[in-house]
Amino acid sequence: MTDTILEMRNITKTFPGVKALQNVNLDVRAGEIHAIVGENGAGKSTLMKVLSGVYPHGSYEGQIIYNGEECHFRSIRDSEHKGIVIIHQELALVPLLSIAENIYLGNEQSNVGIIDWDRTREGARALLMKVGLKEDPDTLVTNIGTGKQQLVEIAKALSKQVKLLILDEPTASLSEKDSEALLSLLLGFKAQGISCILISHKLNEVSKVADRITVIRDGHTIETLTKDQITEDRIITSMVGRSLDDRYPPRTPDVGGIVFEVKNWSVYHPQHRDRQVIKGIDLNVRKGEVVGIAGLMGSGRTEFAMSLFGKSYGVRVSGEAMLHGKKVDTSSVEKAVSHGIAYATEDRKTYGLNLIDHIKHNTTLANLVGVSRWGVIDDLHELDVANDYRRKTNIRSSSVYQATGNLSGGNQQKVVLSKWLFANPEVLILDEPTRGIDVGAKYEIYSIINQLAGQGKAIVVISSEMPELLGITDRIYVMNEGRIVGEMPTAEASQEKIMRAIVRAEGKAAS
Amino acid sequence: MTTETAPQSATIPAETGARQQLTIWGALQANLRDYGLLLVLILIMLFFQWTTGGVLFKPLNLTNIVLQNSYIIVMALGMLLVIVAGHIDLSVGAVSGFIGALAAMLMVGWKFPPELAFLANPIVAGLICLLVGAIIGAVQGWLIAYYRIPAFIVTLAGMLIFKGLSLSILAGQSVGPFPAEFQLLSAGFIPDFVGPITLIPASQGVQPLVLHGATVLIGVVAVAAMVLAAVWGRARRKGRGYESEPFALFVAKNVVIAALVLFFTYMLASYKGLPNVLVVMGVLIAGFVFLTKRLTFGRRIYAMGGNLKAAALSGIKTERLTFYIFAIMGALAALAGMIYAARLNSATPKAGQGLELDVIAAVFIGGASALGGVGQVAGAVIGAFIMGVMNNGMSIMGINIDLQQMIKGVVLLAAVFFDLYNKNKG
Numbered sequence: 001m002t003d004t005i006l007e008m009r010n011i012t013k014t015f016p017g018v019k020a021l022q023n024v025n026l027d028v029r030a031g032e033i034h035a036i037v038g039e040n041g042a043g044k045s046t047l048m049k050v051l052s053g054v055y056p057h058g059s060y061e062g063q064i065i066y067n068g069e070e071c072h073f074r075s076i077r078d079s080e081h082k083g084i085v086i087i088h089q090e091l092a093l094v095p096l097l098s099i100a101e102n103i104y105l106g107n108e109q110s111n112v113g114i115i116d117w118d119r120t121r122e123g124a125r126a127l128l129m130k131v132g133l134k135e136d137p138d139t140l141v142t143n144i145g146t147g148k149q150q151l152v153e154i155a156k157a158l159s160k161q162v163k164l165l166i167l168d169e170p171t172a173s174l175s176e177k178d179s180e181a182l183l184s185l186l187l188g189f190k191a192q193g194i195s196c197i198l199i200s201h202k203l204n205e206v207s208k209v210a211d212r213i214t215v216i217r218d219g220h221t222i223e224t225l226t227k228d229q230i231t232e233d234r235i236i237t238s239m240v241g242r243s244l245d246d247r248y249p250p251r252t253p254d255v256g257g258i259v260f261e262v263k264n265w266s267v268y269h270p271q272h273r274d275r276q277v278i279k280g281i282d283l284n285v286r287k288g289e290v291v292g293i294a295g296l297m298g299s300g301r302t303e304f305a306m307s308l309f310g311k312s313y314g315v316r317v318s319g320e321a322m323l324h325g326k327k328v329d330t331s332s333v334e335k336a337v338s339h340g341i342a343y344a345t346e347d348r349k350t351y352g353l354n355l356i357d358h359i360k361h362n363t364t365l366a367n368l369v370g371v372s373r374w375g376v377i378d379d380l381h382e383l384d385v386a387n388d389y390r391r392k393t394n395i396r397s398s399s400v401y402q403a404t405g406n407l408s409g410g411n412q413q414k415v416v417l418s419k420w421l422f423a424n425p426e427v428l429i430l431d432e433p434t435r436g437i438d439v440g441a442k443y444e445i446y447s448i449i450n451q452l453a454g455q456g457k458a459i460v461v462i463s464s465e466m467p468e469l470l471g472i473t474d475r476i477y478v479m480n481e482g483r484i485v486g487e488m489p490t491a492e493a494s495q496e497k498i499m500r501a502i503v504r505a506e507g508k509a510a511s
Numbered sequence: 512m513t514t515e516t517a518p519q520s521a522t523i524p525a526e527t528g529a530r531q532q533l534t535i536w537g538a539l540q541a542n543l544r545d546y547g548l549l550l551v552l553i554l555i556m557l558f559f560q561w562t563t564g565g566v567l568f569k570p571l572n573l574t575n576i577v578l579q580n581s582y583i584i585v586m587a588l589g590m591l592l593v594i595v596a597g598h599i600d601l602s603v604g605a606v607s608g609f610i611g612a613l614a615a616m617l618m619v620g621w622k623f624p625p626e627l628a629f630l631a632n633p634i635v636a637g638l639i640c641l642l643v644g645a646i647i648g649a650v651q652g653w654l655i656a657y658y659r660i661p662a663f664i665v666t667l668a669g670m671l672i673f674k675g676l677s678l679s680i681l682a683g684q685s686v687g688p689f690p691a692e693f694q695l696l697s698a699g700f701i702p703d704f705v706g707p708i709t710l711i712p713a714s715q716g717v718q719p720l721v722l723h724g725a726t727v728l729i730g731v732v733a734v735a736a737m738v739l740a741a742v743w744g745r746a747r748r749k750g751r752g753y754e755s756e757p758f759a760l761f762v763a764k765n766v767v768i769a770a771l772v773l774f775f776t777y778m779l780a781s782y783k784g785l786p787n788v789l790v791v792m793g794v795l796i797a798g799f800v801f802l803t804k805r806l807t808f809g810r811r812i813y814a815m816g817g818n819l820k821a822a823a824l825s826g827i828k829t830e831r832l833t834f835y836i837f838a839i840m841g842a843l844a845a846l847a848g849m850i851y852a853a854r855l856n857s858a859t860p861k862a863g864q865g866l867e868l869d870v871i872a873a874v875f876i877g878g879a880s881a882l883g884g885v886g887q888v889a890g891a892v893i894g895a896f897i898m899g900v901m902n903n904g905m906s907i908m909g910i911n912i913d914l915q916q917m918i919k920g921v922v923l924l925a926a927v928f929f930d931l932y933n934k935n936k937g
Binding site for chain 1: 751753806808821824827
């Protein structure tokens with residue numbers, strides 16, 4: 001049982017300006033559950049996309065050896081053909097098709113193009129039996145819960161004669177009971193000789209089912225732990241053990257009284273209206289303070305911030321937002337902005353910028369009143385403002401007339417910052433302000449944050465990068481599954497402490 | 512796609528970016544893209560001038576082109592806002608037809624009791640028509656903005672409804688003629704308060720040439736105002752430390768545009784003068800240029816069309832904005848319906864049918880993006896004139912209507928193709 005079925009050798013994948021993977025090595029044995037752990041952005045998903053052919057052969061360096069032969073996958077179809085199937089975190093099911101139709105999507109049971117419905121249903125029924133899902137194959141996927149949808153995905157994988165199953169955060173959105181069932185299913189597959197790569201940040205699950213664990217950090221393989229070496233402590237140390245050099249500007253905080261306070265904030269999911277996404281959050285920010293919100297992906301940080309900012313996310317939003325001790329109405333974006341609250345999105349291309357328009361128009365968009373009188377824009381005043389912020393935030397462009405779609409990620413982020421700075425907020429919420437931008441631009445953005453805090457603004461930074469939070473904040477809240485599960489001054493915080501707060505909360509939720 | 516050239520701030524240190532050299536050639540290229548469409552229109556006009564044996568540029572014919580296309584242009588202004596906002600309005604043809612019918616029934620068809628007779632007054636009836644049009648647009652906009660029904664579907668339904676309604680209130684008949692005051696909207700020319708200017712007096716063997724004095728005055732004043740505004744704007748930029756385009760290009764551009772306007776003025780003045788409807792159009796076009804370029808209202812429309820989510824997260828009330836845009840479109844469709852009816856001097860059940868397609872085509876030929884966020888008033892107006900001149904020229908040449916349709920289709924496709932091709936290349 002120790003024959004290696006997959007070996008990835010010295011995989012290096014570069015995106016413009018970023019080395020996502022550097023000489024990563026991974027070997028998976030037949031009939032093994034091999035877990036890959038690492039922080040958000042460490043490169044886990046990129047590695048799996050290389051393996052499954054999402055990034056085709058030639059767009060990376062290194063070798064993939066599967067069943068003793070070197071493979072050059074050019075698309076997902078190629079890898080599936082060999083029995084490597086990946087199930088992504090966001091399920092790829094068509095909600096308004098039936099379970100049976102989804103299982104055979106792209107692989108329809110047909111004779112000369114005409115679908116054989118009997119064969120489809122029979123096949124689907126047999127596969128559903130294997131994964132232990134008791135549902136009629138004709139049921140629409142939209143009518144079953146997320147846990148069951150996950151099982152449908154696995155049934156779909158089985159229909160493709162899977163030999164190596166890759167699961168990307170399969171239990172992230174499952175209840176404890178569904179997770180349990182899924183994990184025992186994986187153990188069952190193992191007995192049948194199907195290998196499995198499991199990507200997860202739920203360390204308790206990983207240590208329970210995995211035979212070996214490979215830790216990835218910053219695009220490097222750190223180590224592979226065998227069953228007898230696996231403990232949560234060991235994994236955490238390995239995951240976060242990077243040295244903090246001076247990637248952060250020095251910070252001497254000058255913190256005043258509480259400016260902004262949120263009490264008992266609750267939000268429900270916009271589609272599943274009885275699912276509570278944010279569960280009674282209390283939080284405050286002081287004048288001149290930079291507060292961080294740590295947490296894993298899906299912990300509800302963005303949802304919290306957006307619901308706070310003009311109810312831009314969720315339904316049945318309740319709770320109090322208070323500015324200088326007085327309750328404020330933030331029920332629309334316009335009201336929130338007029339009270340001096342700003343939110344810079346984590347997804348600048350979708351939610352932050354008008355990419356087809358230039359820097360000048362994007363800079364003034366949230367505060368057109370500031371460059372106009374009686375609804376008429378003073379074009380030269382606007383030009384002054386845009387040039388001023390371009391200089392302040394050091395945007396590299398030919399002029400303020402360059403379309404924001406042609407800027408690099410870091411410069412786009414600076415335009416988003418400019419927009420909100422010009423709106424002159426008292427409270428600035430920055431959601432993943434340095435996602436996907438290079439180290440140099442990160443430093444510039446940290447410096448801007450520092451300056452703003454120095455001017456007495458209250459700043460909230462949401463980030464998945466723990467070193468970043470430790471480097472630039474004064475106080476850190478830890479969030480998990482819609483709750484604040486920890487709060488600590490940054491001086492006393494460490495990555496281990498944050499991880500522990502999260503893991504402890506997951507443990508509590510489990511018991 | 513702004514008509515401004517990229518100025519450089521003197522306040523920006525050189526190391527922050529590659530300094531764009533404002534050479535004459537560079538500025539010329541930038542302008543060529545912006546004025547390319549105007550150039551195309553001029554080339555098309557010259558082409559038809561040649562193929563029609565000089566008929567196209569006859570004063571009478573030029574006046575006709577304006578009159579024939581006025582209602583398309585009026586609606587294209589509203590459609591530009593709708594399309595820039597990322598929507599579409601298929602109902603404008605049917606709505607304009609319905610409003611024409613309503614106008615006819617108010618002024619001619621319905622017999623009001625004496626105490627309500629004021630409703631048949633052309634001015635009162637006209638105002639009612641505009642109001643009804645705005646309400647129609649508002650209702651459609653309300654469904655699109657607040658109930659998120661796609662504009663395509665709402666206005667497709669509107670098209671069917673208002674086609675049916677105009678048939679219904681006209682009882683399938685043509686209704687007319689309109690009172691003389693109402694006809695002035697389309698058929699009238701501004702009064703010559705200056706008096707005729709005789710260039711070549713009537714004498715034997717020579718064609719007399721008498722210009723409409725008021726038209727000449729208005730044309731000259733308009734050109735003077737344009738030049739003054741351009742000079743003032745340039746001085747203002749310089750005063751604030753911003754470089755402008757090279758002086759030679761600035762002069763050349765203004766001279767060319769002034770010459771075009773003066774030529775057009777001369778042509779109109781040597782016939783019956785400035786048509787009333789051109790005055791209405793001119794005021795509307797100027798208003799919409801100002802709206803799209805300088806008003807926060809206009810800026811928000813571009814932002815919304817460019818990225819709806821980002822606009823909403825910047826505090827723009829996107830629903831209300833959509834609602835207003837469709838209300839404006841409705842009012843413009845009503846105005847166009849009245850111009851059309853006044854021109855025909857009767858309301859017919861078929862009036863307005865298919866006009867929406869001409870209007871939408873004009874906006875797309877004018878460089879607007881079907882994805883929203885891109886488009887200029889000037890482009891839409893020139894686009895409408897390109898279609899109009901082609902209709903006019905091909906009719907004079909006696910080309911069959913079937914072939915005309917095909918040629919117009921090819922032109923629409925080619926215009927959008929080259930626009931996208933250019934953008935992808937640039």
